[in-house]
Amino acid sequence: MRSLFKFKGGVKPPTQKTQSVGEPIAAAPLPSHVSIPLHQSIGGTPRPIVQAGDRVLKGQKIGEADGWISAAVHASTSGTVVHVGPQVVPHPSGLAAPCVVIEPDGLDTWIDRQPVDISALTPEAIREALRDAGVVGLGGAVFPTHGKLTASKTVPMEELVINGAECEPYITCDDLLMRERAEDVVRGAALFRDLLQPKRVLIGIEDNKPEAVAAMAAAVKAVGEGFEVVAVPTRYPAGGAKQLIRVLTGKEVPAAKRSTDLGVQCFNVATAYTAWRALAYGEPVVSRVVTVTGNVERPRNYEVAIGTPFAELLALTGPRADTQGIIMGGPMMGFLVPDAQVPVVKATNCLIAHSTALFPPPPPEMPCIRCGECARACPHELQPFEMYWFSRAKNFGKTQEYNIFDCIECGCCSFVCPSRIPLVQYFRFAKSEIWAREAEKNAAESAKARFEFKQFRDEREKQEKAEKLAKAAAAQAAKKAAEAAAQADAGENPATDVPALDPAAQAEAAKKATIQAAMERARVQREAAQPRNIENLSPTQEAQVASVDARRSDTGGNENNQ
């Protein structure tokens, strides 16, 4: 038995998981339409490679990965593309982002799925295949998986952690996945093991999921691997990557360092599962398991096509009459989606039907009494009350001194706060403000660099022009002198040529004339483009216009007379 470590802080909210584990994962029926956001991972936004009107098959690539840290996007069912453009996406802002909307044909026809021979591929080719299959971290951060599959060059890999902790209340999608599809999860973990070459592979699962632990242990034995399945104590947020690494290995990942610098890498179980499906079955990520729970009659886990509208998915479970809104994610870190029509994305692990009975509105915020409860609960050993003061006062420099960017927004501090202060919201505000300022500062700096270069260029051009002119003038003078000498030699009369216009002035005049002509052309064009309300008039209207014109010219005449 492996001796486990503890992470500091954490809380124990009611788990609320039993409601949705009663029934196996069901395949959700095809929705009326799927709206697939192109940007479903950290990194570059994939470029759309289909147009409205195109026929697509299930698993066909519709968005090409943009850059290395980015992941491709695929059609989640077969049908016709009806729209490529901005649609509402599951984001707290409720804003629209580029999406591909597909109307299913009901056949759900797969593309020609080609399993990849993993043993024949180089690690680079495998990483590329994962990127093109759209495999991203399904624990919620949606970081492109291939970007995490390169071992540090200096530090030998020691542990590979497979994260099946699933610590947030209500969510059971990873639990059910491990119970039902443990073997594919283990094979996916073996794939990651082959790429990273760690000494040990540890699968961490919270001890409130004994069935999943048993299923995974059995699958490890069945596949014939030496992975260790470890039940970790249930304590939120044990499923945070840094927390699980701490519990399993005792290693503490410092701020501004990656876990690979300590020889550890961590993946979610669902990520391992999709990576294996992508390579061994040729199925890109077009669906995921989503827990649908909360204020519904039949909470359950569904295998859902990416792009399914929340409302249609929720309707399957029979939401109760007093349901108001849907939470995406868990009650600790999730957010109320602003629109029930937003689509399921790769980051959607859970939908909770929200009702005021289930989640009463927060009582009014009271002043901070500096009790320090939040600091005791913080799993990252930060001082939330200090960060709160500075965020509230918009003193962002100070919040950074208190390491606000190490905050994982787990919500433990808000959970324990006796004054019910929404601490995490203050931290999110401060973080996005700092990011915006950083971006602004960078933009200003690059603008300044370009301005300085332009000044330098203008100066250089002026100098070059002056040199050229001087040269030309010298040449002219030499020519004239030569001519004069020749004339003097010939003994002819001095030339009687009219002092011609200076060539520079001539050029200037010609340029002015062209600009004038172009302006005239543009004016005519603009007038032609502008609609006039005196076209296509009926005879009566024309008569009216004529009479008004006559009156106008009359009064104009009178005024002149006065």
Place this chain on the structure above:
Amino acid sequence: MITAVAVMALGAVILGFALGYASIKFKVQGDPLVDKIDGILPQTQCGQCGYPGCRPYAEAIAKSEAEINLCPPGGMEGVRRLADLLGREVKPLDAEEKPKAVAFIDEATCIGCTLCIQACPVDAIVGAAKQMHTIVAPLCTGCELCLPPCPVECITMKPLVETVENWKWKYPVYEIQAATPRKAA
């Protein structure tokens, strides 16, 4: 007596050399305050302050020749930061604050005269003579310097729209609800 004088004189000579050396070796080029002020200014180079660019305005502020509230793109936030840096009083902005915008060229009307390209201080317009011009939106600082030279008035300012990428979490503010009046006992 003489020894004391000699020791003091020797000390003076040595220290004099040290100070002289330091003043040459560690000489600061330019005014560091100007750099700090320039760092706060938004670098749009728009000239709305009445100076030909951000740096000249920064120099004028450093010499106390200019007020700190003349920069409209910097907004009140910029005025506050300048006031913090210089220990001056915050003054209301000497212009109205406009939402951030970028220039947009109506490509159907553009005649390709290159006048806007010459006017753009930050090289955010591409094009060539008699070729259509266009604005590289991420590089545009919204200084509006390209508007007056355009002979066909085909440039307009378009306010920046909020997207998922640049959206910011709002300051947590809660509606204060009126307490339900208690019934008189």
